[in-house]
Amino acid sequence: MTNQDTICAVATAAGMGGIAVVRVSGPQAIDIVARRWQGASLHNMSSHTAHLGHITDSQGRLLDEVVLTLYRAPRSFTGEDVIEISCHGSVWIQHQLLATLIDAGCRMATGGEFTRRAVVSGRMDLSQAEAVADVIAAQSQASARVALNQMRGGLSRQLAALRERLLHFVALMELELDFSEEDVEFADRSQVTALAQEIEHTIGTLADSFQAGNAIKGGVPVAIVGQTNAGKSTLLNALLHDDRALVSDIHGTTRDVIEDTITMGGTLFRLIDTAGIRHSDDVIETMGIERSFRKLDEAQLVLWVIDGTAPLQEIEDFSQQIVPHCTEKHLIAVVNKTDLADVRPIEALLSRLLPAGTDVVAISARDERDVQRLQQHIVEAAALPQVDDDTVIVTNIRHYEALTRARQAIARALNGLHDGLTGDLVSQDIRECLHHLGTITGQITTDDILGEIFAHFCIGK
Numbered sequence: 001m002t003n004q005d006t007i008c009a010v011a012t013a014a015g016m017g018g019i020a021v022v023r024v025s026g027p028q029a030i031d032i033v034a035r036r037w038q039g040a041s042l043h044n045m046s047s048h049t050a051h052l053g054h055i056t057d058s059q060g061r062l063l064d065e066v067v068l069t070l071y072r073a074p075r076s077f078t079g080e081d082v083i084e085i086s087c088h089g090s091v092w093i094q095h096q097l098l099a100t101l102i103d104a105g106c107r108m109a110t111g112g113e114f115t116r117r118a119v120v121s122g123r124m125d126l127s128q129a130e131a132v133a134d135v136i137a138a139q140s141q142a143s144a145r146v147a148l149n150q151m152r153g154g155l156s157r158q159l160a161a162l163r164e165r166l167l168h169f170v171a172l173m174e175l176e177l178d179f180s181e182e183d184v185e186f187a188d189r190s191q192v193t194a195l196a197q198e199i200e201h202t203i204g205t206l207a208d209s210f211q212a213g214n215a216i217k218g219g220v221p222v223a224i225v226g227q228t229n230a231g232k233s234t235l236l237n238a239l240l241h242d243d244r245a246l247v248s249d250i251h252g253t254t255r256d257v258i259e260d261t262i263t264m265g266g267t268l269f270r271l272i273d274t275a276g277i278r279h280s281d282d283v284i285e286t287m288g289i290e291r292s293f294r295k296l297d298e299a300q301l302v303l304w305v306i307d308g309t310a311p312l313q314e315i316e317d318f319s320q321q322i323v324p325h326c327t328e329k330h331l332i333a334v335v336n337k338t339d340l341a342d343v344r345p346i347e348a349l350l351s352r353l354l355p356a357g358t359d360v361v362a363i364s365a366r367d368e369r370d371v372q373r374l375q376q377h378i379v380e381a382a383a384l385p386q387v388d389d390d391t392v393i394v395t396n397i398r399h400y401e402a403l404t405r406a407r408q409a410i411a412r413a414l415n416g417l418h419d420g421l422t423g424d425l426v427s428q429d430i431r432e433c434l435h436h437l438g439t440i441t442g443q444i445t446t447d448d449i450l451g452e453i454f455a456h457f458c459i460g461k
């Protein structure tokens, strides 16, 4: 498929900067820009060269002095002829530049259209294109690395290798169908089984990396929960070094969820302060407490903040409301207000109440060093994988869904092999696995899926 239209858009962030870049892509890019260009002949220019010159309006009046970079097809971002015009950052100049290019024959690009063209022309596959958006949005070193690796084809290569091996076997199995009278097996069943197991493992590892991937990209969700007045909001503020939440000695100060992100030890965390949990007749407070439980359930890490001055029996009773929610998560019991009380009896109680190995950290939320010590526990508890340049981690929910389906299909194929099903039945499941893997890189896509994905891109990408 070739694109007839030549498109243009501002590729830099909206607003005024030192310079702005207008990107033009399409079969007419050189002809159209040449109509508004005063400088060295565009038609004779070599690819990947930059030139100083002027852009004019349709009347030939000077609009701006610019630097123009030419990329000839197919060695460009989109695979088409691309011209990038670096102009001065004035918003007015940017608009005039677009207007004059449109007047000369360009069309405004739609959101993500440059990247979409890169996919359609085969310059990158779909998962790489999606990573472009992630690279741009990266908020931490780890998320940038993961996204860059995906953009450079890390995930694609892994999937391509899997697909190739599966295709080989499925082809052999399907060949058996043509010789069904003779009852032959071209695909050695024990080899197919070993391969399917290996592939199930690889797909499983990729799918399981999604939780870490999600945490790397959006921040590890940390819920701060506990009874009213325990010092949750004080702790949130101390961790953020900011007066983010209201603090008072009135029980039930926080009524809604307060969220903020912070990077600790190179990892992005999403700290979630919640309404203190107690029995309440107040409708609004009760709604807030329901939210506290929801956030508790969604979190990966839970800080149960305990008022060090509270009676032991009260803490024991209350633990029933927290601990059952934390079976699948990392729980840190934070015994607060050590400046007011001797909390050793509480620590002893907790070591009896909580599953063995649960972190119990005694602090005063008012003491900077205590808060730093707790911070270390939080960073260790998150235990995200070390991300280096080759780490393939799934960060995209669409990929995760496809991997999950592929994993189910290959598990069915394995069962079929185990039960001695015929090649045609087993190959159906392998085909389905292949299908789902193919949707990630875009070998198998519909226009709807492409439209849905690129709708979330900004214009100019």
Ligand SMILES: Nc1nc2c(ncn2[C@@H]2O[C@H](COP(=O)(O)OP(=O)(O)OP(=O)(O)O)[C@@H](O)[C@H]2O)c(=O)[nH]1
Pocket (backbone or CB within 6 Å): 227, 228, 229, 230, 231, 232, 233, 234, 235, 246, 247, 248, 249, 250, 251, 252, 253, 254, 255, 274, 275, 276, 277, 336, 337, 338, 339, 340, 363, 364, 365, 366, 367
């Ligand atoms: N002495 C002392 N007071 C603390 C400490 N931590 C919190 N406080 C005080 O305890 C009171 C309650 O603190 P908050 O942070 O509002 O408690 P909370 O858990 O957010 O309470 P709710 O929002 O009502 O659920 C405030 O007066 C704080 O100043 C501490 O370590 N030592």
Ligand SMILES: [Mg+2]
Pocket (backbone or CB within 6 Å): 232, 233, 234, 245, 246, 247, 253, 254, 274, 276
């Ligand atoms: Mg509070």
